[in-house]
Amino acid sequence: MRPMARPPAPPMGDMVETMQDMQRGMSQSWEDIEPYFDELEPAAFEPKPGLWNELNKFVREKWGDVRIGFTELPQQMIFRGKFTLFRYALVANQEMKKDKIDRAPDPQASQEVMRVYASLGLVVNEIARWLRKQGVRCQSNHPMGGLTNTPSLAGKAGMGWQGRHGLLVTPEYGTRVRLAPVFIEHKYFEFTDNHDHDWIEEYCELCQVCEKECPSKAINSEKAVNVNNVPGVGAIRTCINRERCVEYFSRTMGCAICIKVCPFSKGGDTYGQLKAAVENRTI
Ligand code: SF4
Ligand code: SF4
Numbered sequence: 001m002r003p004m005a006r007p008p009a010p011p012m013g014d015m016v017e018t019m020q021d022m023q024r025g026m027s028q029s030w031e032d033i034e035p036y037f038d039e040l041e042p043a044a045f046e047p048k049p050g051l052w053n054e055l056n057k058f059v060r061e062k063w064g065d066v067r068i069g070f071t072e073l074p075q076q077m078i079f080r081g082k083f084t085l086f087r088y089a090l091v092a093n094q095e096m097k098k099d100k101i102d103r104a105p106d107p108q109a110s111q112e113v114m115r116v117y118a119s120l121g122l123v124v125n126e127i128a129r130w131l132r133k134q135g136v137r138c139q140s141n142h143p144m145g146g147l148t149n150t151p152s153l154a155g156k157a158g159m160g161w162q163g164r165h166g167l168l169v170t171p172e173y174g175t176r177v178r179l180a181p182v183f184i185e186h187k188y189f190e191f192t193d194n195h196d197h198d199w200i201e202e203y204c205e206l207c208q209v210c211e212k213e214c215p216s217k218a219i220n221s222e223k224a225v226n227v228n229n230v231p232g233v234g235a236i237r238t239c240i241n242r243e244r245c246v247e248y249f250s251r252t253m254g255c256a257i258c259i260k261v262c263p264f265s266k267g268g269d270t271y272g273q274l275k276a277a278v279e280n281r282t283i
Helices: 012-039 051-062 107-133 150-156 200-207 209-213 242-252 270-279
Strands: 066-072 088-095 138-140 177-184 219-230 234-240
Touching (some): 012 138, 051 107, 066 150, 107 177, 150 177, 200 270, 234 242
Antiparallel strands (some): 066 088
């Protein structure tokens, strides 16, 4: 294998602020949850009609680049050794800006990756607080400290489909998103589950660009199956060699090359055009 070029380190000024936001988001979710659980007593489930629309309005008005879905959390999607308090999940995704990601692995792209990690951590805390005010018991989970396989969970919630690199491919922003869930006690909302995006798997078989362009050859050609028959998504596979990815990801503080090169990351109408090409067999 060719030795990897060492990219320049990101500038420290903005990164310090981003890391402070990251730390604040992580601390907040635990600070919020401790007193909250002290107050919890068993409560009967009360349906909340109209709340999903209100929540969507709240999210849209506050963060134009955030999308949400809602689904049941299968036990198999919880990482070994971790736990979640509740078994329904709201999943939020937030866009990483294209002009920044296009610079990967330049520090500007890394800063954008970290900015959205930090920002989305604060977003899910705020969504959780909003829900609690409406009487919905829930637990937010910072995107940097994942308890579950969030790309699979978001795929189950109909927000996109996992690409060859294991990241979620969304219709709006392609792979230029970060993901974080809020675990919820009851099925307060209709599930957003659908299979509209599973054709992406077929496109990925033809494309394979992320695998070819990954500087550390961390995207597996043959994907070992971890768990079979997970409701809503089928098999969960290991797409990334973690050690290889982490080494380059840490060195560049965010890498993002596999996101940059994915055709879906162009956004706009790319999703529709590629879908039509797959359906019409013109690729
Ligand atoms: S983040 Fe970088 S190193 Fe990791 S899989 Fe993607 S391209 Fe490869
Ligand atoms: S780069 Fe190609 S193979 Fe990789 S996730 Fe995107 S569409 Fe799929």
